[in-house]
Amino acid sequence: MINRLSQTIFMLIMVFLLGPFVIVLLAGLSAGETLTFPPQGLSLRWMRHVFTVEAFHTSFMLSLWLAVASTVLALLIGVPAAYALARYPLPFAESIRRIVTAPLVVPGLVIGLALMQYVVVRFDVPVALALLGSHTILTVPYVLRVVGASLAHVRADMEEAAYLLGASRLGAFMKVVLPNIRAGMLAAFILGFITSFNQVPVSLFMTGPGVSTLPIQMLGYMEYTFDPSIAALSALLALLSVLIMMVAERALGLSRFM
């Protein structure tokens, strides 16, 4: 009896967690003019419509560019940091780790407001550049965590062997370490991409003329419009995430890093 009850509750919990996505998908396939559920007939009209809205188009391109560029930058500065923390006997290693993982601790809205108020406005920094910088440091902690975990499995004596056999330090890193942490780097890339692409609080205050990321654009749009286009866009983004997630899970077992 108790077993059956807890099984039922468990099923309800899973419905609670996943059901909303099914509903948003169906709402996005609505044929009607306004957002209702159950939808008034099914069609792809709103799915097609979101591709014709200029503001969605430009902000999608900005978000995409931002996600790729910031994650690549985060790997470029994060991998050396992870390597340094894994290999070198650094005094203050714990402090370094704390500073670099601060973006996980400080709420995004605070980061965004401070950056906008005291850097962008005061020093006339382009908003796009501030977005790039903030999204980059947001991804660095994931690089540190995931690549750090991969580095722990690469034994230091393999590198030392390469070094003793005549490789340079950089050569030893490129030929011995890098191939072994490729999976970790890919996992960090995917996590970073998703973090940046879905980012709201950090980007919220950072909008300028013609510069606004897709999630911020969506938030603005839903305040004034009640057609199913946000549902359609949400459904498309959710499907995109599911796709990325399935590929990543197949290739890397990404849920291990969450």
Added chain:
Amino acid sequence: MFQDRPLTGYLLASPALLACALILIVPVGILLSAAFQVDGRVGLGQFVSFFADPLNQDVFWRTLRLAALVTITSAVLGYIAALAIVGMSPGKRSLVTSLVVLPLMISPIARTYAWIVILGRSGLFNNTLQGLGLGDTPLRLLFTEGAVFIGLLQLFLPYMILSLVSALENLPRDVTAAASVLGANRWQTFVRVILPLTREGLVAGGTIVFTGSVTAYITPAILGGSKILMLETLMVQRVNVTNDIVSASVIAVILVATSLVANDLLRRLATSRRERS
């Protein structure tokens, strides 16, 4: 090869360190320090005047209340889900685990917007009620504390489940069997064996859920609007409507302090676990 060269290590870490300091530490430091200045002198006056406003007090207590409620509910549901998941066969378990992780990968806007479709005036809930003949006028469900609560719960429950699953996996295998052999019923086994042994997982998950709820923006913004303000939506309102950076900095101090305390707790839990194993 590495022992003699801490300088190289610092050099390698410096780009990340510098980026983080310039983009985050310094500006956030300036913002937070603004909360402690009264007419150019150091003081707590801004906090006093912030909390003197009944609206701000309301928002502060509502945020804590909702976050606590979400944390407690997610703990109860989390245990039920985690116990069910741990009892599954390995193949099924990894499938269900990835289904629990999946929502975390999806845009929080998409996740929250789904609740507009469900709770809106002509949404699933109201239409079902009317279809069943249970009501003629649609209920106003959006822009209520209930809507924000549901949205936050759905957003953060996966973290609690994952944290409890990993705690239950580390439970010595025979303890529950031993408890039932010794005559404990299921409830006693849970309260006296499972709960104490998974306490760290509960605290870890609870800390993530609580901090996440206190510092949530998207959910209260979409489901609460300007009627049900929480700390972050109040902060955005203060900046965008009245350009009141001082109030915003006071809220920022509260948010950062909550996060720091929670984070410190988590870190201590992690190190004590490592030392014991």
